Amino acid sequence: MRKCLLVTCLCVLLLGLRNFWLTGFSFDSNQPMHVTILMWHRPFSVPNDLSGDACGDHHSTLFCTIVEQRSLFPTADVVVFHNYELVTGREKLPLDLPRPPGQRWAWLSLESPVHNGDLRRFAGIFNLTINYRRDADITTPYGERLVNEAEGEDPVQDITQNKSFLACWVVSNYRSSYRRSQVYKELSTIVPVKVYGRWTKTLLTAEALLPTISRCYFYLAFENSEAKEYITEKLWKNAYLSGAVPVVLGAPVQDYEALAPPHSFIHVDQFASVKELAEYLLQVAGDKKRYSEYFRWKRKWKVKVSNNWKERLCKLCSHYEHLPPNKVHTDLAAWVHGTGTM
Template sequence: MWLNDFNFDSYHRTQVTILMWYEPYGQPNNPSEDTSWVRNCTPRCKMVQQRSLFPTADLVVFHNFELIMRRQKLPVDLPRPPTQRWVWMSMESHVHNGDLRRFAGIFNMTMSYRRDADITTPYGERLAKEAEGDDPVEDVARNKSFLACWVVSNYKSYHRRSQVYKELSAIIPVKVYGRWARKPLSSKALLPTISRCYFYLAFENSESKEYITEKLWKNAYQSGAVPVVLGAPVKDYEAVAPPHSFIHVEEFASVKELAEYLQQVAGDHKRYSEYFHWKRKWKAKAQKDWRENVCNNICSQFDHLPPNKVYTDLAAWVQATGNGTI
């Protein structure tokens, strides 16, 4: 395949240009139109969406959703510069990435929330505070009106999270919002609404390695509700989340046991407050703007990116529970 002829041994740039071939989840671009926005991430690194810059771009990023939905095509008909690297980007769990076998031998690197991706772009991160603060948790239970709440739009009865919710709500009250419950929340109302709950069901739409989204980083942490999580394994949450800041469904032998635990903790101010002690040393940052997230992560990691990599089996890497075959 033509990618095998590429040689990155002497690859180095004093100025780096990242070309985003199209906007993630956006409307299909007209190839004849040249989008003009430019984001300067660092003095030596910028991200653009001007396709006319393809011949001089150091990296070209392709978002997987548009590829698998056939909304966009790879520019395989264009002469590809010998040192240009193509980046496959996806923020979805592996079960929602489609059939990737047709992309064998095309991409040089991966961009994903996964820590074993070439470029890691998490939905959020824990950051150490410069100095340990005073106890910030004395009023954590103030203005709490509901034991647990859940915001969900994509409800499927066969989803594990739906089954857990059904069992849980038969034992304890769970306030449900979102399109499925016909109680949609505006972006302005989202966090204030969740803040009135002791616990927030931060249930992901699939159980996948390291798939931990804004449900934890934004909905729970920024609202001030303790997240009850389901999705990635416990060890994945422990690796990235502040210590003792969440409750994982898998830590309980049954949903009934989980329900009893939530009731006990909510009824004990001291035990409930302990789930906020992490705020003394840590803060949780949720990623907001996709441009900032993509641009900053590529620019900060650029000098350490692998120079001679080609994914001969992208599908195997995406499906892998560890490092995939490359």
């Protein structure tokens, strides 16, 4: 009798130890949970360093693992699909596989609406959107402004010391039908614009990009699409990190005002004509005090550029516990194109 009781107790103890191990050493629901995110395919075939606990150092509320092994599909909590590969036919959704209960599928794209293809086929499939827009389930912008807590030298001192060109532009995808091309064409007839990139066959290496732009008073941070909150590295990296004042074209003025540091940019739509814009640029470049005012934001703000996929997926980790459990995007295309909500 005692022997049977001892064996029973031992079995219960071993079972408890097993559950203790599988649940992440958790005795109660307040302890960290484990979340597995499966990246179904690599965006643009760019290699990702997703080894180990990719987000564990940043998000202590849970253990978050990002994996690429498709064999882990049955146990993944979230499966992420990058839109470009889906709409171009390079990859397909695993609709033939039994979808585990509670598993979320996430649609990921940082492209502007006109470059996302036909999304009507995805109606009712995805639970989450990962996008640069603030109304996405997981917002992953190209860059963001943060409070600058560092104290140091005045960031606007000697800001014109190294300037030798009025304006410059780096462009590879030049199409005459784009509005940015039309603005550039008219602007360049009034003021000098130094152009780099594949279009003019004057490519800049990654190392030379920012130092080259830093020699310009203004940088034409013109987007290839005009869409809600579509503000890319042209502003966050090329202009801000180089030290040139961005002249922007793309999202509406109010989006730049909401997202970018105050008085840090010049929007094309703030002028009645390109001629007025050109005259303003000449006036500001010729007045060191007025020009330096476009850098005073650095006393309070700094910018952070997001440029790797692991960082974006880690945002999914940090928001996981607060996501609605039963959400389904019934009309993804309407949301992307701004004709509906989700």
